[in-house]
Amino acid sequence: MSEQECYIDHEHPLLEEDSFCFSCTPEKECFTACCYDVNLVLMPYDVVRLKRRLNMRSDEFLKRYTSVHVGQGSGVPVLTMNMERNSFKCLFLEEGKGCSVYEDRPGACRTYPLARMIHRSVDDQITVRHYVVREPDCRGFEAGARHSVKEWIEHEGIAPYNAMNDIFSELLQAKNEAGVGSLNADQIEQFYLGCYNIDAFRDFFLNGPNLDRYMEDPQVIERISQNEDALLEYAMRWVKKKLFSGCSCVGCKAF
Ligand code: SF4
Ligand code: SF4
Structure with missing residues (x-):
């Protein structure tokens, strides 16, 4: 991995109609590089989609594929996906092929290169903003096609996860x-x-x-x-x- 840090462009929040340029294809030299040594936090719906995909019970899925960390101070349990012990490869990555659970991959894998942040006011008004995330080794921004945030959400099937x-x-x-x-x-x-x-x-x-x-x-x-x-x-x-x-x-x- 590069020495550079992952960078979130906080200076330029995107609304649904705003656009960004990105293309992720098997031809890119970095193809699947992002599926190694990743701190992949799983949300509740990610677990449901993946355990259904694998046709297993959630307790079995959790034991086999995840680790739990309890937040210091909050006590909130946070799930992360286990990586292969020696190669740090995501357990769902098939060498030379790509993601073996693609249609049910976690929300974070779908949403990249965007990050979605919501702000909830005391009177329960929600403001949603998206930000571009730049992983240092990702070549997806080079000669990337233009998409609006709305198009990206539709194309990647992100709405039920959100x-x-x-x-x-x-x-x-x-x-x-x-x-x-x-x-x-x-x-x-x-x-x-x-x-x-x-x-x-x-x-x-x-x-x-x-x-x-x-x-x-x-x-x-x-x-x-x-x-x-x-x-x-x-x-x-x-x-x-x-x-x-x-x-x-x-x-x-x-x-
Ligand atoms: S372009 Fe970016 S997201 Fe796509 S495979 Fe390469 S590193 Fe991963
Ligand atoms: S779930 Fe699929 S897309 Fe996400 S890191 Fe693993 S192999 Fe890559």
């Missing part, structure tokens, strides 16, 4: 607003269950005995039983309510 990431960011915002400090071990377990381990959440919430399910609208239970994406949305909001709403009812306290 929608789920916004719900996750609501959850983190609620933590900040509630003034909750570092999460304790039980809270970390609940956070991990609802945000990352969707099959274990399904076992616990839909199939096990718990008060929350009996208190929920049967139509909601029907919907989340049949649709895994809806279950993930529900699970993240369950974490928010459970840990950061300040509610002390029996349902919120029971786990």
